[in-house]
Amino acid sequence: MDTETVLRTFVEYYEERGHRRITGSTLLPPPGDPVLFTTSGMHPLTPYLEGRPHPLGTRLVNVQRCLRTTDLDEVGDLTHLTVFEMLGTWSLGDYGLPRSLEWGYGLLTEGFGIDPGRLHATVFGGDGRSGPDTESLETWQRLGVPVEPTVDDNWWSGGPTGPCGPDSEIFLWTGDTPPRSTPTGDERWVEVWNHVMMRYRGLPDGSLVPLPRHNVDTGLGLERLATLLQGHTSVFDCDVFTPWRERLPGLWGPLDETSTRLVTDHLRSALVVLGDGVRPAATGRGYVLRRLVRRVLTTLWRDDRDRHLGDLPAELVEHTLDHFRQDTGTERVRGVLIDEERRFRRLLDTGRRVLDRPRFRGPLTEEDLRYLHDTHGLPRDLVRGLRGEA
Template identity: 80%
Template sequence: MDTERVVRTFTEFYEDRGHRRITGSTLLPPPGDPVLFTTAGMHPLTPYLEGRPHPLGRRLVNVQRCLRTTDLEEVGDATHLTVFEMLGTWSLGDYDGPVSLDWGFRLLTEGFGIDRGRLHATVFGGDGQVGPDTDSLRLWQEHGVPVELTVEDNWWANGPVGPCGPDSEIFLWTGDGPPRSTPTRDDRWVEVWNHVMMRHRRLADGTLVPLPRRNVDTGLGLERLATLLQGESSVFECDVFEPWRRLVPRLWPLDDPSLRLVHDHLRSAVVVVGDGVRPANTGQGYVLRRLLRRVLTVLWREDPSRSLGDLPDELVTHTLDRFRQDAGPGTVRRLLLDEERRFGRLLERGRRVLARPRFRRPLTDEDFHYLHDTHGLPRDLVLSLRGSEVTDL
């Protein structure tokens, strides 16, 4: 089942149950939002989760592109991507958690054909303020799905204050042989779907008050689900990365971890540029700059002659089309090359500056501030140059 069919199956299942499909937003949150990028499908819907009526009703479904910088260091393993698509559903004061979980179970087992014996759920076990989520526990027991009770792992919050509530996560067994242990004890259980029951608001003093209406927010990573349905062991083996696997190794022979980083970061950079971000020293632009510098670091480690200008047009076009973006491939390529030249000049300047006698001793915080403020050399770049080679930035 390719990713397009996964999307159709998912959205049609919920449309048949009264959900209206909404158009996903860009990676850029609305003005005034404190986060740099949209990190989950619920982010653009925050006003409606807070109580504002949605023009399309109380049952919604969508596909939202997301970017998570918190997972940047995890990229290269089997499940994490910087930019990905999130399948989501919402009940805005309509049905509650058990209905959502029941539909989720039926979609996974009947719609996607997953053996229920490969499923495991986790449920909020209660703490000093809120009791255990017995409704979700009962639902999973009725379906014969094993359940693990946790506290912190099954409590969702949108920050230190604001909407929050218990959640129930659904895991799929990816190991050989029959399932063993539980999700918190065996990483062969891979989380595929989280159902959040937003029932409370946390105040600044830490107390909880009931929300005026109960909402349900679910999120399911598209690439991760497609990977599992396609029987692959890594998100980089699913169909959306097929052209990357076919073209990049011929161009730049690299080991598997390096290839995964290059695939992810270049694909993510194209999407970020497609949403209108340009490289900068702060904010969204710095995230883009860091992605590209990490790619160039890997490429130049073995061969300094490698260039982003060699990136095939097919990969840029495929990515822009995949994320339904209007940016021209030529614009993206010019920006990548400009940033490559900028980084190359920065490396040369950094080597010259650090060769001065005053910097041959251990560096102090004052040295780092001077190098950054006077020469534009960030700490991570200085440390990598002092290590006699360019390492991951």
């Protein structure tokens, strides 16, 4: 089942159950939002989760592109992506978590054909602030799905304040043996879907107050789901990345597998960020973009300084922009990448000359790092990279 079929099956399943599809937003949150990028499908819907009526009603479904910087250091493994698409459903004061779980189970087993014996669930076991989620526990038991109560792993919040509540996570067994243990006891159980009952608003002092109405928010990563349905262990082997797998190995010579994944993810993510109108800068969103590009270049230049982003085929740029429904011109995007590469080369040359001075040949102090940044524009991570430090 290719990714587009997965997406279409998901949306149509929920449309048949009274959900209206809403258009996903860009990676950029609305003005005034302190978060740099949209990090989840529910992020643009926060006002409605807190009580505002949505113009399309109380049952919603969508596909939202997201960006998370918290996992940057994990990119290069089998599962982490910087930019990804999130499939989501919402009940705004309509149905509760048991029905959401029943529908989720039905879509996974009937719509996607997953063997029910490969599923496991977790539920919130309760703590000092909120009691155990017995409704979800009983729902899974009625459906015949093994269920494990936890505490910290099954409480969802988007930050220290704001909507929050207990969640129930659905896991898929990916091992070569029959399923064993539980999601907290064996990493071969991979989370595919999170169903959150948003009952509370978290306050700055850590206390909880009830929301005006209870909402259900669910989310599952499109690329991860497609990867599992296609029988792969690496997200980079799903069909979304087919053009990258075909073109990248012959583009800049051999790269090890981890480096290939990092270059693929960061270049693809940079293209999406550029497609949403962000440009490289020293702070904020622009610095996230700049960091992505520089991590790509640092990886490419580890073995060959003659590798250039100008060699990136236009078809890879077009494929990415088309997939994320962005109309930014291909040559404009490639031009920004080339300019950023020139800037980085100049900065590296400056950094090497400065760090070769006797003052900086020993261990660097905090004062040294501030001086290098403020006087020569050398960020801390760049300085450490030039010195071969982690």
